[in-house]
Amino acid sequence: MIVENSRAELMQSGLNLIGQALSIFDSDLRLAVANRQYQAMFDFPDALTRPGTFFEDTVRFLALRGEYGPDEDPDEAVRLRVDQARTFQPHYLERLRPNGRWISVEGAPLSQGGWVAVYTDITEAKQQETLLRARSEELSGQVLENAERLAAANRELASTITALQEATRVVTETQARTRQVTEMIPAHIAHIDRDQRYVFSNRQLPQVFPGTRTDILGMTVAELLGPRTYAEVEPHMERALAGRHQVFEITHAESGRRIRIALTPDRSGNGVYILSTDVTAEVEVREALTHASRRELAAKITSGLAHDFGNLLTVILGLQDRLARGALPEAAKADVQATLAATRRGVQLLERIGQIAAPRGTAREPVRLAALLRDLCALARPTLGDSVTLHLESDLPDEPLLLDPGHLQDSLLNLILNARDALGPPGGDITLSARAAPPWLELELTDTGPGFTAEALARATEPFFSTKPGQGSGLGLAMVFDQAKLAGGTLHVGNRSDRPGAKVRLRLPLRPVRPQMILLVEDDDSLREMLREMLIRLGHSVIESASLAEARGLTDLPGLTVILSDLQLGDGLGSDLASADGPPLILMTALPQGDGLRDAAPCPVLSKPFDAATLTETLQQVIHD
Template sequence: MIIGNSRAELMQSGLNLIGQAISIFDSDLRLAVANSQFQTLLGLPDNLTRPGAYFEDIVRYLVVRGEYGPQDDPDEAVRVRVEQARTFQPHYMERQRSNGQWLAVEGAPLSQGGWVTVYTDISDMRRQEELLRVRSEVLSEQVLDHAERLAAANRKLAATISALQETKRVVTETQARTRQVTEMVAAHIAHMDPDFRYLFSNGQLPQIFPGRRSDIVGLTVEQVLGPANFAVLRRYLENALAGRSQVFEMSDAESGRRIRIALTPDRAGNGVYILSTDVTAEVEVREALTHASRRELAAKITSGLAHDFGNLLTVILGLQDRLSRANLPDDAKSDVQATLAATRRGVQLLDRIGQIAAPPGTTREPVQVGPLLQDLCNMARPSLGPDMLLELQCDLSDTPLMVDPGQLQDSILNLILNARDALDGQPGEIKVKARAAAPWLEIIVTDTGPGFTPEALTRATEPFFTTKQGQGSGLGLAMVFDQTKLAGGTLHLSNRGETPGARARLRLPYYPVRPQMILLVEDDDELREVLRTMLTGMGHSVVEAATLHEARQLADLPEISVILSDIQLGDGLGSELSTSSGPPTVLMTALPPGDPLRESVGGVVLTKPFDAGSLSETFNRVLND
């Protein structure tokens, strides 16, 4: 069944194949349907051949152009023809146009109202008739026969040309629509030949593989995506070239983004069609849901057993502590100490399970990450084996970054200790590398141990999963994963590849603290004091104003970099401080999103309460726009 636009397209294509001009007007004297010959034959502009065009406008255009010969009163000529149309009667007429062309015009009313008119170019026919009348006595029967055959061939050729023109129009429109659709799809669509060379691309490759070029037709997959990615893709591409469809996921070696790729063999044997989509967010949500379910399980375990377990541990600690002070043999004292150590470890484990079940919030503050990592490495070195080397390579400036120092230290320390356990007391090297990889603070911890097993790469961040044969809690990497996600970052585990060893890449949002002069506008004295302390703690200088009037007198100071103002001030709106020539303005409010006043001010709005990290991120965004 053909419905909607498909039926209209079908009808239009059919009408365009007819060699005569056709027009249909409705009862309101407006054009309902016309084929392409209607415009071509009468020489009408586009606006007069579209559905809805008025009959009066078309007639006026033809009268003014001289289509009906000289007119003493053009308006009267138009009026007469419109009135005739309103009382339309069936008719057939032949008339000669101003350019000498002869037209046969046949019209008939429609039962629904309106009428249909067919225009036929009979110029050749009239010339032939005239020629036959003038020279019929000298034309032989053979000449007439040739003339008839020629006329038939001409009519057939004209019909073929019309059909080809309509086919060309449909194909051109279809190609344009197809290209537009493929360019709008949030995926990379491509066609590759058997030599791994791109034959077609919708230009969306940089959206899926960041940093790549969009003009890739004629290049090979290896040239475009790099040797590392091609090494992963090759076996899938070869399977697809052999006729087997492939659907798989891979991580981009450069950006770390997770890509899902579908390969479909070309039925004509000319290569493979490729559909690539970025599923990084989907994978992160999937992992987050998995970890959320683990945390939910841990929460249930904790809520159901923590109270009783805690009481038991308290009793055990009390009894063992009493025994440790008693006069016991040395071997018994060592047993008591071992029991105490095991009990204290149980207390720590219970506390860590609670952290997994309900992770704390992130409190960012200005931190010089380089010295923090140096202190952490100095603290961690004594816990390593005598033949283990811990090296720090820090490629960061002295600019403070907004991070949670406690969480960052916990995460890196967990990764260092995990690397230490992987070395299992054997000589080896642990490296901590830190650098700015916009928009990330990237910290990579590598070791020279045996690396992750395939199972560990899949499950290492799951709570309670461990490969330490009962010696580990299985919560270290899970805590790193949770804390990193909570801070808006990512944790990626892999093996080094070129040499034995494991690699953990931790990425956190890169929020540098660049000291600015801030104009703080807040009419609540206590809140203004809190905000001033927050800003100065971030390293900024602060100029204060309690009213809109005071702020206007200070806003044009050349040292002011950003205006931080409440929306509702006692004597006006903070949004009135925003000007195209002045410093950028960040507005604050406790009004919820969607409130009419909040929506009316526009610009950047921070919802109260907010922390220093959110404020620093907002400053960076408005200053870099």
């Protein structure tokens, strides 16, 4: 089976055997295909026969050489022919070239856009016609012979045209098939010339780099990607243009996606082929597997050592406590207290290993984040010392957000203390900024310290990796990473671009809490009271009902947005409250999955018991639906 590039070479060889000149320009007025006779007939330089050449450049070259007549204005000739090409119509014409030879030009549009043009040298036929006219009387005896020769030439020409038409059809179908296949691939495939200008694209760039455009032919890589992304790509692009294959990954700053880029030098030396793929999911899975394996290792370590380590710490604590109660010199008492502090730190370390081995779940609740961040900074400042200044920059909405405040405070405090340690004795500035960037809540911590080393950037979130041997546990950033993933967010560790210093960006899903008016229907008084308190704690207004009959009279209250009802009430089924015109319904039940009554419910069903996070998620789901 012939591979695609072999087919292309085979086709090009076939086109080169045709006696006529042929060119195909695409819908962007750029050269797609040309045979050797095309260059030979018009004596084009190599630059004008390469795929991607602009039609305007070709016409200007011919106009300046006088191809369209000595008296015609070259600029006007270019403008006229480019305008005609944009609204291309089938045509046939004959014209005399400056070198004294006659050519016929036959053009036809292609269904995929663009057109094919065939150029035939008809000088000999024209000379025969002129000779026949000038010597019609003298050559009357030769008319029949020349006519036969001309007829034979015409038949040969017709045969060639037929073959050329078939070749054109094959080229057109192959081009259309190739474009269709490449546009179905979930990756961006492109070709750039030596000036890094796009000459081919499968129009999939926005699927890989969100926010970019599809019509990129003629643009440079730098123009398209912007200075920040291009700065990462440029060194690899230069090496590829020098003939070296390149495969590398970058993080697209605007979208946070991880992109793998493969650069393959064009064997003819005319540029580089590009394959760009979004590997964000692959990287996340890879990181998750890595962290999972490390957590598994931590769990095994904890399981194997926790018992003996706990017993050892208990013995040490008991002995030191006994010593502390005895009559000891002041220096010995200080040693005892230091030993007790170290032992308690060992207990904390054991607990933290257990946490990273099996992270706790989230407990989301409505949080006024601006106030939480102010309180956090007030809490953290006394621990930073006089040489460190903590700044808070907040651009957050006034409405509460659905977050796990405990996880968030732990994560941010961990980052602040890490930044303090990185600043060291000289001190410096730490800045915590927060903003809403839908669909994300972005929290960014920067400092004016030395920044992360290359090794720290590569291993920052690995459990047990620390840049402070003998001091840190190496679990801080790993725990922040795990908590971010658990909340559906991301953690990005890097260095500042404007000055020395580290930059850590925490992204969490932006979930604004919009208070609802909820009709709560529950015939168990104690359970109804507990649910009412849970809903009020989440920021909602609650109307209560203890029966189905009472609830039916409340479903048309103005402003009512959700009904939360037990499935089985004392006087009927809560599912009877479902209405196409009424508020959305959520049912609660202790019936197991697969129960017929539960499966017949026309709305979401919560399994009792449930927590505030599960209730909030279900409320958000029905409200947005």
